[in-house]
Structure formats: C-alpha cells, structure tokens
Amino acid sequence: MSFTVPAKLEAQLDELTTHYPQKRSASLMFLHALQEHFGYVSPEAVDWTARKLGLQPINVQELVTFYPMFRQQPLGKTQVKVCRTLSCSLAGSDSIRKHFVEKLGLDAHKHGPQTTADGKFTVEFVECLASCGTAPVVMVNDDLVEKCTAADCDRILSKGR
Amino acid sequence: MPQEQRLILKHADQPGYTPDIECYMRHGGYEALRKALATPGRDLPDGKKQTPREVIRDEVLKSGLRGRGGAGFSAGLKWSFVDRRSGKPIYLICNADESEPGTFKDRQILHKDPHQLVEGMIISCWANDVKLAYIYIRGEMPHAARLLNKALDEARAKGFLGKDILGSGTELEIHVHRGAGAYICGEETGLIESLEGKRPYPRIKPPYFPAVLGLYMCPTIVNNVETLCHVRHIVNMGGAEYAKLGTPNNTGTRIxxxxxxxxxxxxxxxxxxxxxxxxxxxxxxxxxxxxxxxxxxxxxxxxxxxxxxxxxxxxxxxxxxxxxxxxxxxxxxxxxxxxxxxxxxxxxxxxxxxxxxxxDTREIVDVLANVSEFYAHESCGQCTPCREGALWMSKALHRMTTGGGRSQDADYLLHIAQNIQGRTICAFGEAAAWPVLSFVKKFKDDFVARGKADEEARAKGIVPASHH
CATH class of the missing domain: 3.10.20.600 (Ubiquitin-like (UB roll))
Incomplete structure (x- = not known):
C-alpha cells in the first residue's frame, strides 16, 4: 500500500512549518497530524516527515519512540486512557481499568496499551491527566470522562461496540 | 472567615461566561493591553528614565509576583535576567504542560478563559520586546489547544496580534505547540528542546539558562499559564496595589x-x-x-x-x-x-x-509505590542516577506491595534516593527522590513493618504475588 498524504493535509502542514524559524520544530505537530489522519505513525510517515523537514529519519523516529502519545501500530477505534496516578488511584482507577480490561477479555496483568482482536478498543493506564479534583478520570479518544463510574465504563463500551 | 478571592477565575465559572472574545471583552477584556500600550515612560528619583516597557517590567517586579508553575521564583526577576543586548530575538513561551500530579488549575483557565492567558501573554511579550511566542500545551488537552487556536484567531482579527498591534507599531505572533505525553516537557529546558523538535532532554545550567541561551540559543522567557494571567491584573491594578493582595513576599492570589x-x-x-x-x-x-x-x-x-x-x-x-x-x-x-x-x-x-x-484508610507503602511508578515512567533517561534510580525504587516498592518486602527495604530505598538527588542535570532527580526520602523517613515504621510481615509470611512458605 502506497503512502499518500492528502494535498489538503500537506498544505496545512506546510502552513504550520511557517510558525517556526527552524523547520525541525514542526516535527511534533507533523506527527500529531499524521497520527490523527492515519491512526498511527508508520515508518513511511516518519520518512515523509523527515523529507519534508530536511531531517534524517532517525531524528523523527527518536521522537516517536520517546513521546508516549505516538503509536507505531494501529490502535483501536475507541482509545481508552485510564489515569493511573495518585489522586485517581485513591479514587479507584485500578477498578476502572480492571472493569474495561475484563469486559473486553484483555489481560489485566499485562502492561502497556492492549487492543481488542476486533480492533474496536485500546485500553491503557496513563500518567496524570491533570483533572485530579474529579478523579477518577478517563480519556476516551479526545474526551475527558470525569468521576468515572462502572456505569460510565459500560456506556463507553456499548457506544464503541 | 477564610474564603476564596477570585482574580484569575473571577468569571470562569459564572453562568453564561463563554471562552470567546466577545464575552471576554464584555467583561473588560483587553483593556489592560490598551493600558499597557499607552503607558508613558517615567523619570526615577535618581534621575534615570524608564521606557514604557521598562515601566511594565518594573510594575511586575514591584508586584512581588512569584511563578505559579512550581519553583515560586520572582517573575519580575526572571524577566530582569533576560539578555537584551545580544542582538538576537527574544522569545516567550507559555508553559501549559500542566502535568505535576495533583495539579489541575491551568486546565480551568485554558478551557474557560483562554483570552485571559492570551492578553497576559501579549502584554508580557510587549514589555519584553518579544515578537514571536509559543504556548506549549500538553498533548492530552486537545480541546484546550483548539480553544486557544480559536482565541488567537479572534485576537488576530481584532488587531491584538499581528504586524501592528492596535496601531502601536509593535508586532507579535503567538502559536500553539502541542506536547505528546511527556512530563519532563514541563521542565523549562526540556520544554525548549521539545519545541525545537527534539527529545525533551533538559539542558545543563550553566551555561544554558533560558534567559540567555534558550529557544534556538536565543534569550527566552518561560512562564506558567497562571503567572502570565496575573500580569494582566498587575497592569490593571498597578504593582504596588497588587502586592497588597496576599501576604508580604507571598503576594497576590493563587489557585x-x-x-x-x-x-x-x-x-x-x-x-x-x-x-x-x-x-x-x-x-x-x-x-x-x-x-x-x-x-x-x-x-x-x-x-x-x-x-x-x-x-x-x-x-x-x-x-x-x-x-x-x-x-x-x-x-x-x-x-x-x-x-x-x-x-x-x-x-x-x-x-x-x-x-x-x-x-487513615491508606497504606503509605502503596501510596509511595504509586508515586514512584510515575517518576520511573517519566524519567527522560538522560542521567544515569535518575534513569536507573527512579526505576530501581519503583521496582523495590512494587515488590513491597506484592508480598516481597524485606525489613531492610526502608534503608535500601533511602540509600537509592540519596544517591539521585543533586546528581542530575535537572530537578527531576529531586522530584523522584524527595517523595521517597520524606515518606520513608516520616513513616519508617510502616515500611519496616510491611517488610517484616512479608518476611514472616515467606518463612511460613507463603509465596509472594511478585513471584507468580
């Protein structure tokens, strides 16, 4: 499958590059945009970004491997990020994650993101989402679910199925 | 009676208050900017003259405003360190990478009153001769990033940003830059590296003080969201009046x-x-x-x-x-x-x-294990004591929470933490070590008791969960 960035997206990224005195600065924003469009950052996306910004592919690849938000493989359509950090943990985030993992037949003991076989869900623990006053919190794709309950989890699951 | 005193969040939670520019301007928005741009220069008692920009910087210094991001350093002093003679451009970056566990104050400003930040930034940029500024916002706040972009577009359309701000002959552009889930980007030199498109490895100081060698090796100011919002109120009130809020050396309000x-x-x-x-x-x-x-x-x-x-x-x-x-x-x-x-x-x-x-329902060992796992995950890996030590402490604590504790683990944890602090490029080393040092020292009995209980259980042949 050939890797093609739509002209409109490329134009947006070209405009974005003008925000910085040095093109390299745009690399994180490129990766965000490409991941949003393709669902993940493929080796082709890394090469394309490097070519556009006049970098070596390793300069881009090292960002993909460092920053937790970038993905090197396709993830589920509904991405569930459960906050693991202290205030959410005190408010029961462990049982929230367990609820998702068990209902989706994933492995509760496994670390890192896990995706269901049908590609519908990815569930993972993430670090502090900066909403500790409404703990426990969960991010579902771009949206924050505050004071998340088991009922909220079931609602998220039925919506994503 | 102790009560709230809302300055920054004055309107944020009022019914009908929306994050658009019309609403902000109906509530007195951008008046501080007009006031700042119209500030006259002044003569000091010692015969020296202050330019209008120096007057604003002086008011911020007089206000006693201390940084709201974490270090609590005087904002006015921070601005005074900027190298203004290098001939290089000066940059300003708003640190909106709110990630310190427990903190969710900037989130309120960014989502409910983004123009207040934009106005605070425009004034701060003008006062410091900054023509290009960035808002570095954490990746997990996509809605806030969109709100900020909209706010910047609105401000541009009104002439508050661009080539000639309100006919003052000054230019300024502000752009939103998104992080991607790394806590270390909140450290100002790590943030600068990230904004340059690199891994956010913090820089060693000296020589890389941002005020002298920051973004693209140019003088750079990095201020927290809340700090920059306060600048707007300092201009409105005057530095001396603002300093009456709060207590001596701890002025103003904070969230x-x-x-x-x-x-x-x-x-x-x-x-x-x-x-x-x-x-x-x-x-x-x-x-x-x-x-x-x-x-x-x-x-x-x-x-x-x-x-x-x-x-x-x-x-x-x-x-x-x-x-x-x-x-x-x-x-x-x-x-x-x-x-x-x-x-x-x-x-x-x-x-x-x-x-x-x-x-009292909380097990202190479990609490520290949770905190330490955060730092093990977020260490950037540049300095060996932090990369290895943070993970080492987290592994020991994980072992203690799964039946593998030992009575000497308390001292073992203190030993590791003591060998991290002061031995790293940035303050993350202290951030990882301090929770361990303080929890273990103040609650030593809890740690020793947990270790002993585990040892006794193992002596009876109970296999710890960590060995499964």
Missing part, C-alpha cells in the same frame, strides 16, 4: 488544586498566605473535611514532587514578634499558612499549589 481524601475536592483561588493548610482541607468553603469516621494520615502539599507532611507534625516558623524581632513560633501542620515561605520553612514546598490528602 489551589485539592484532591484525594476530602469531601469536596476542587480548585480554590485564595490570597496567598491568608488561608491555612488546615482550612484548605477542613473548612466548608474549601475541602469540607475528611469523609465521615476518617482521620488524617498525610498531606502532599505542592504536587507529588513535594515532600510529604505527616499528620501531627509541628514546625518552627520564623515570625515577626511584637517588638519587631524575629521569633520562632511552634506551628501545627494544619496551622501552616498556605504560602511559598511557610511551606519551605516546614521543609517542603507549595510547588504547583496541588494538595493531595490521604486519610
């Missing part, structure tokens, strides 16, 4: 983020030092106390990097006596004024203003 085991977690804006830590937790205007039947065990007073305070602790606070002499006054933990200096005297810090409360 406290309260979470953990309290009845009413949330954010509260107060005059700095006018409310005690006990009032923040127990008063009905704030946390409303603990859940029924619970007693206090511990408080993390300024984000998870700050040293923990144990219920019942007492501190000697230096206070001015009736005859003007400084005297040491024994102060209970709950009577500590919630400000920069008192918490520092209590051996910890108010950091990002994030208070996390733990009651």
């Amino acid at each position: 406290i983020s309260l979470s953990g085991d309290v009845k009413n977690p949330g954010y509260f804006e107060v005059e700095v030092g006018k409310v005690t830590l006990g009032e923040v937790i127990y008063h009905e205007n704030f946390g409303g106390g603990l859940k029924p039947g619970r007693t206090l065990k511990a408080i993390i007073p300024g984000g998870s990097s700050s040293k923990v305070l144990k219920a019942g602790e007492k501190f000697k606070l230096r206070k001015k006596g009736p005859d003007g002499q400084m005297v040491a006054v024994e102060t209970d933990l709950l009577d500590l004024p919630y400000d920069f200096d008192s918490l520092q005297q209590a051996g910890t810090m108010s950091g990002s203003g994030a208070v996390i409360v733990m009651d």
Whole structure:
C-alpha cells in the first residue's frame, strides 16, 4: 500500500512549518497530524516527515519512540486512557481499568496499551491527566470522562461496540 | 472567615461566561493591553528614565509576583535576567504542560478563559520586546489547544496580534505547540528542546539558562499559564496595589488544586498566605473535611514532587514578634499558612499549589509505590542516577506491595534516593527522590513493618504475588 498524504493535509502542514524559524520544530505537530489522519505513525510517515523537514529519519523516529502519545501500530477505534496516578488511584482507577480490561477479555496483568482482536478498543493506564479534583478520570479518544463510574465504563463500551 | 478571592477565575465559572472574545471583552477584556500600550515612560528619583516597557517590567517586579508553575521564583526577576543586548530575538513561551500530579488549575483557565492567558501573554511579550511566542500545551488537552487556536484567531482579527498591534507599531505572533505525553516537557529546558523538535532532554545550567541561551540559543522567557494571567491584573491594578493582595513576599492570589481524601475536592483561588493548610482541607468553603469516621494520615502539599507532611507534625516558623524581632513560633501542620515561605520553612514546598490528602484508610507503602511508578515512567533517561534510580525504587516498592518486602527495604530505598538527588542535570532527580526520602523517613515504621510481615509470611512458605 502506497503512502499518500492528502494535498489538503500537506498544505496545512506546510502552513504550520511557517510558525517556526527552524523547520525541525514542526516535527511534533507533523506527527500529531499524521497520527490523527492515519491512526498511527508508520515508518513511511516518519520518512515523509523527515523529507519534508530536511531531517534524517532517525531524528523523527527518536521522537516517536520517546513521546508516549505516538503509536507505531494501529490502535483501536475507541482509545481508552485510564489515569493511573495518585489522586485517581485513591479514587479507584485500578477498578476502572480492571472493569474495561475484563469486559473486553484483555489481560489485566499485562502492561502497556492492549487492543481488542476486533480492533474496536485500546485500553491503557496513563500518567496524570491533570483533572485530579474529579478523579477518577478517563480519556476516551479526545474526551475527558470525569468521576468515572462502572456505569460510565459500560456506556463507553456499548457506544464503541 | 477564610474564603476564596477570585482574580484569575473571577468569571470562569459564572453562568453564561463563554471562552470567546466577545464575552471576554464584555467583561473588560483587553483593556489592560490598551493600558499597557499607552503607558508613558517615567523619570526615577535618581534621575534615570524608564521606557514604557521598562515601566511594565518594573510594575511586575514591584508586584512581588512569584511563578505559579512550581519553583515560586520572582517573575519580575526572571524577566530582569533576560539578555537584551545580544542582538538576537527574544522569545516567550507559555508553559501549559500542566502535568505535576495533583495539579489541575491551568486546565480551568485554558478551557474557560483562554483570552485571559492570551492578553497576559501579549502584554508580557510587549514589555519584553518579544515578537514571536509559543504556548506549549500538553498533548492530552486537545480541546484546550483548539480553544486557544480559536482565541488567537479572534485576537488576530481584532488587531491584538499581528504586524501592528492596535496601531502601536509593535508586532507579535503567538502559536500553539502541542506536547505528546511527556512530563519532563514541563521542565523549562526540556520544554525548549521539545519545541525545537527534539527529545525533551533538559539542558545543563550553566551555561544554558533560558534567559540567555534558550529557544534556538536565543534569550527566552518561560512562564506558567497562571503567572502570565496575573500580569494582566498587575497592569490593571498597578504593582504596588497588587502586592497588597496576599501576604508580604507571598503576594497576590493563587489557585489551589485539592484532591484525594476530602469531601469536596476542587480548585480554590485564595490570597496567598491568608488561608491555612488546615482550612484548605477542613473548612466548608474549601475541602469540607475528611469523609465521615476518617482521620488524617498525610498531606502532599505542592504536587507529588513535594515532600510529604505527616499528620501531627509541628514546625518552627520564623515570625515577626511584637517588638519587631524575629521569633520562632511552634506551628501545627494544619496551622501552616498556605504560602511559598511557610511551606519551605516546614521543609517542603507549595510547588504547583496541588494538595493531595490521604486519610487513615491508606497504606503509605502503596501510596509511595504509586508515586514512584510515575517518576520511573517519566524519567527522560538522560542521567544515569535518575534513569536507573527512579526505576530501581519503583521496582523495590512494587515488590513491597506484592508480598516481597524485606525489613531492610526502608534503608535500601533511602540509600537509592540519596544517591539521585543533586546528581542530575535537572530537578527531576529531586522530584523522584524527595517523595521517597520524606515518606520513608516520616513513616519508617510502616515500611519496616510491611517488610517484616512479608518476611514472616515467606518463612511460613507463603509465596509472594511478585513471584507468580
């Protein structure tokens, strides 16, 4: 499958590059945009970004491997990020994650993101989402679910199925 | 009666208040910018002259404003360190990478009143001859990033940004730059590396002080969201008037983020030092106390990097006596004024203003294990003591929470933590070490008891979960 960035997206990224005195600065924003469009950052996306910004592919690849938000493989359509950090943990985030993992037949003991076989869900623990006053919190794709309950989890699951 | 004093969040939660520019301007928005641009220069008593820009910088210095991101350093002094003679452009970056566990104050500003930040930034940029600025916002706040972009477009359309701001002949452009989930990007030199499109490895200081060698090796100011918002109010009120808010050396208001085991977690804006830590937790205007039947065990007073305070602790606070002499006054933990200096005297810090409360149902070993896992995950890996030590402490604590504890683990953890602090390029080393040092020292019995209990269980042939 050939890797093609739509002209409109490329134009947006070209405009974005003008925000910085040095093109390299745009690399994180490129990766965000490409991941949003393709669902993940493929080796082709890394090469394309490097070519556009006049970098070596390793300069881009090292960002993909460092920053937790970038993905090197396709993830589920509904991405569930459960906050693991202290205030959410005190408010029961462990049982929230367990609820998702068990209902989706994933492995509760496994670390890192896990995706269901049908590609519908990815569930993972993430670090502090900066909403500790409404703990426990969960991010579902771009949206924050505050004071998340088991009922909220079931609602998220039925919506994503 | 202790109560909120809302300056930054004055309108944020009012019914019908929206994040668009029309609403902001109906509430007096961008008047401070007009006032700043119209500021005349002035003659000082010593015969020197101040330019209009110097006047604004001087007002910020006089206001006593201290950074609201974590370090609590004087904002006016920070600005005064900027190298203005290098001939290079000066950059300003708003640090909106709010990630310190327990902190959720900037989130309120960014989502509910983004123009207040934009106005604060425009004034700060003008005062510092900045023509290009960035808002570095954490990747997990995509909606806020969109709101900011919209706010910037609106400000551009009104002539508050662009080639000729309100006919003043000054130009400024502000762009939003998104992070991608790394806590270390909140460290200002790590943030700068990230903004340059690299891994956010913090830079060593000296020589890379941002005020001299920051973004693209040019002089750079990095200020927190809340700090920049205060600049707008300092211009409106005047520095001396602003300094009357709060307490001496701890001026203005600040937003406290309260979470953990309290009845009413949330954010509260107060005059700095006018409310005690006990009032923040127990008063009905704030946390409303603990859940029924619970007693206090511990408080993390300024984000998870700050040293923990144990219920019942007492501190000697230096206070001015009736005859003007400084005297040491024994102060209970709950009577500590919630400000920069008192918490520092209590051996910890108010950091990002994030208070996390733990009651007697919490196992301290489990709490520290959770905190340490955060730092193990977020260490950037550049310095060996932090990369290895943070993970090492987290592994030991994980072992302790899964039946593999040993009675010597308390000392073992202290040994590792002591070998991290002071041995790293950035303050993350301290951030990882301080929770361990303070938790283990103050709750040593809990750690030793857990280790002993595990040893006894293993002697009886019970296999720890960590070995499964």
